[in-house]
Amino acid sequence: MEQLMRNTLLYLSKNRAANNAAKKWGLRFGASRFVAGETIQSAIDAVRQLNKQGIVATLDHLGEFVFSEEEAIESAEYCIRTLDAIHESGVQSNLSLKMTQLGLDISKELCMNNMRRILDRAKQYGNFVRIDMEDYAHNEITMEIFKELRREYGETVGLVLQAYLYKVESDLDDLNQFKPNLRLVKGAYKESPEVAFPNKEDVDRNFIKIIEKHLLYGNYAAIATHDEKIIEHVKKFVKEHNIPNSQFEFQMLYGIRVQLQQQLAKEGYTMRVYIPYGTDWYGYFMRRLAERPANVAFVLKSMFKK
């Protein structure tokens, strides 16, 4: 039953009509629990609140599966304005973005041009831009884009790898030539068992495997999970192998496991919260519901509350 609900939510997350309608609705159905607001100012305010608690951030101007050149260029403009706002306000945050948001489905060239404009600005500010990993259909091309941009922009750019993919370990080995800063996650999209582990235990096992391998390679790891067992495992592992706290950080999503975020920051770990903002919240929100169908009850309650 839970699996059916999860699959339905992931299927709905790609519904373009609902996505377009949601842009006009404003933040509804409890989405404000997971999305900081619709404006840059609301996002900067959210970062400031977290910074006060010793937590850093990564801002994501929401957008994905963009199919027109104008939308892709507009989205890049938002990313640049976000970098400007971070710089001007002095808050501690970097930027996360998606390749489809910058026009990857229209052409790689358009996406690369948009990325170069964003990375030029990030480099100017000494900031950092992380490329989120999307569904499997975009995986190879995103890897390719990352490699090209890593050669051009060095440490200004980072990538995400997903532990649920069978190929993730060979991708990790391949990327090691760049000594990259990688965010490691379990993986959030609905994928076929031909490319991704269908069972959670296998995903968890592979997640730990790639975290350990990346750390032992001596590379910077952003360990993005709300899973306490994995977090505890990482804490022990870094101690046993004398890996300094400066070689990794924990990351969680805005509004999820807030107390754990605060606790890790208090313990002296770098804790970074991923803060999405903007009007294009629908796909992101549906994936968060799919991760934890118990959240659906929360959404239903908020729908019926005045």
Ligand code: FDA
């Ligand atoms: P898991 O799903 O096993 O959850 C562990 C526990 O965390 C749950 O028992 C619950 O208590 C809590 N929890 C998890 N999700 C919750 C939710 N939605 N609401 C409330 N509680 C929840 N994926 C991807 O494919 N590409 C990407 O680029 C990214 N980027 C990214 C950045 C950051 C900062 C994070 C934290 C995550 C991502 N992800 C992602 C999403 C990731 O792949 C994964 O889907 C989620 O993190 C959920 O998996 P967990 O590791 O938290 O474990």
